Amino acid sequence: MEFIIRPLLKEEAVPYEILLLADPSKAVVDEYIDRGQVSVALVQDEPRGIVVLLHTRPETYEIVNLAVEEQWQGKGLGKALLRYAVQQAKDQGAKTVEIGTGNSSLDQLGFYQREGFRITGIDRDFFVRHYSEPIVENGIPCVDMLRLSKEV
DSSP: OOOEEEEOOTTSOOOHHHHHHHOOOHHHHHHHHTTSEEEEEEETTEEEEEEEEEEEETTEEEEEEEEEOGGGTTTTHHHHHHHHHHHHHHHTTOSEEEEEEETTOHHHHHHHHHTTOEEEEEETTHHHHHOSSOOEETTEEOOOEEEEEEEO
16 A cells, blocks of 8 residues: 655644544644644545654653554554654654553554554643543543653
8 A cells, every 4th residue: 555644734624533533622733732742644635544743852752642543454554654754753863752542452562562663651630630531542531641651
């Protein structure tokens, strides 16, 4: 399957339907979308995946959203988007790239670790504090944010 990854153009609509796959709150997405660097994975000129990179501290960037439409998962888009964002951060002087995921996001946790990210902390009750609706994945209540980072 062929795809390209490129920055989202200013005149293009923000693909919320993809962003909301990774972050169920539009209000939370709206809070970071304008501050972040948004890139899309296009398949036949249609966005099928997205990554949002945010400069958070000196020499540190955070991937605040990474999502791929369900029918396109398992085809390399997520891995390509993750690696693209890490390279983008590195090109801009990052020494560290961070990412967070829910305690119940078992597939994502394994994926990030296979890509060299290591667990660096737990933000207890993050999803309870920031989201009004309960989140459940894999039959597990999503309450804590697991923080991971990678030196680049």
